[in-house]
Amino acid sequence: MSGAESRRPIIVKRKRPVAKHGAHGTWKIAYADFMTAMMAFFLVMWLLGGLSDTEMEQVGDYFRTPLSVAIAGGDRSSASDSVIPGGGADPTRTDGMTRMRFTPDATTVDRQRLDRLKRRLESLIHQDPALNAMSSQIKIDIVQDGLRIQIFDDRNRPMFELGSAHIQPYIRDLLAAIAPRLDTMPNRIILTGHTDDLRYAGGAASYGNWELSSDRANAARRALVAAGYSPDKLLRVIGAAATQRLPGDGPSAAVNRRISILVLNAAAEQRIQSEGQALMPPPAPRRPAAQSADGRPGPGTTPAAQALSLIDGDELFVGPWASAPGTASLF
Structure with a gap:
């Protein structure tokens, strides 16, 4: 062996034995989570199926409420006491805010x-x-x-x-x-x-x-x-x-x-x-109070009663008993 070959470093590669593990149980956790979610879903569907129309509308209104309002309370996010922003840059501002809600006709x-x-x-x-x-x-x-x-x-x-x-x-x-x-x-x-x-x-x-x-x-x-x-x-x-x-x-x-x-x-x-x-016939018009041939009130008819009868018949009566000459009076 020459001197150059004796000075070359010797590299030894050792393979570490890899332990063979059995099947992990992570899939069981995922499967259990899936079954729990499905059970919760069918439970919610079963509960919703037994609600009346009024209760269904109330549930819908609840889920349409903004999150900040649902957490902190109030009728809108700007009127809430919470510092969670919502509905505007300033959550404490209430003027000029309008809650838009669709009202069907x-x-x-x-x-x-x-x-x-x-x-x-x-x-x-x-x-x-x-x-x-x-x-x-x-x-x-x-x-x-x-x-x-x-x-x-x-x-x-x-x-x-x-x-x-x-x-x-x-x-x-x-x-x-x-x-x-x-x-x-x-x-x-x-x-x-x-x-x-x-x-x-x-x-x-x-x-x-x-x-x-x-x-x-x-x-x-x-x-x-x-x-x-x-x-x-x-x-x-x-x-x-x-x-x-x-x-x-x-x-x-x-x-x-x-x-x-x-x-x-x-x-x-x-x-x-x-x-x-x-198709109903119109109501018959009321007859005015009895009058004589010269236009004066008939016997037994006072001027006030005659005026009331003519007013009730949608007519305006101007009688000779005006309060002053040249003026008209109803009574």
Whole structure:
């Protein structure tokens, strides 16, 4: 070995043995956290499902409150006693601050109320097996005048006896189920009976589709009232015969034999009531006090009584008993 090779440093590499650990339990912690979060989520969903509409609005208002207000109190962040900034550079400033809150108009509130009723009725029908069996005969939709509930006839399962207003038991049960839901609404309803275009043998001068549709609408009205619906909320009971056939169906189709319940919105109810008031005759004008041929008060009529009568009749009477010459007086 040469001298140069003997002076070269010797490097020894030693590999440290790596201990083989078993499976760590960190995944169990993550899985436990996940299961806890899911349990809390389903618990919150279960609790929210049992709340009423008013309570749901209160919960929504709570979560819409700013964090600084929720922590420190007050009706807005600038009015809070906390030093947490919010709503402005100076949290103690109150002048010129306005809390913006959306206030829906009456039309929006009415539409939301009808939408909630629609969801409740659909949920009621789907949850009840007996009502769900006739779901193909029921249609609930929002129309211009409100919420319309249509119950159709079926060729194999008619709502009424043939040519009669005797209601079938399963339709009576359906009306009894929806009557409490309808009664919770302040909206008034219109009940309309419809028939097909098949005519009676006696002709139009005898009992026909007009009478039959009216009798069937009244039969539905009696079933609703018997189930607890307030009769004061009924605005109209109409027999439409075959004048409102459904598009795309023949005049004798089974779907044309139906009962329609229209839950009116506020605008439609006001319009219908104003139409009825427009048909009323105007009040008769009041006659003035009796007068003689020369225009003087008649016998037994004092000037004051005559003046009061003319004022009450929207006329101004200037009598000869003025307080001073050239002036007019009412008394």
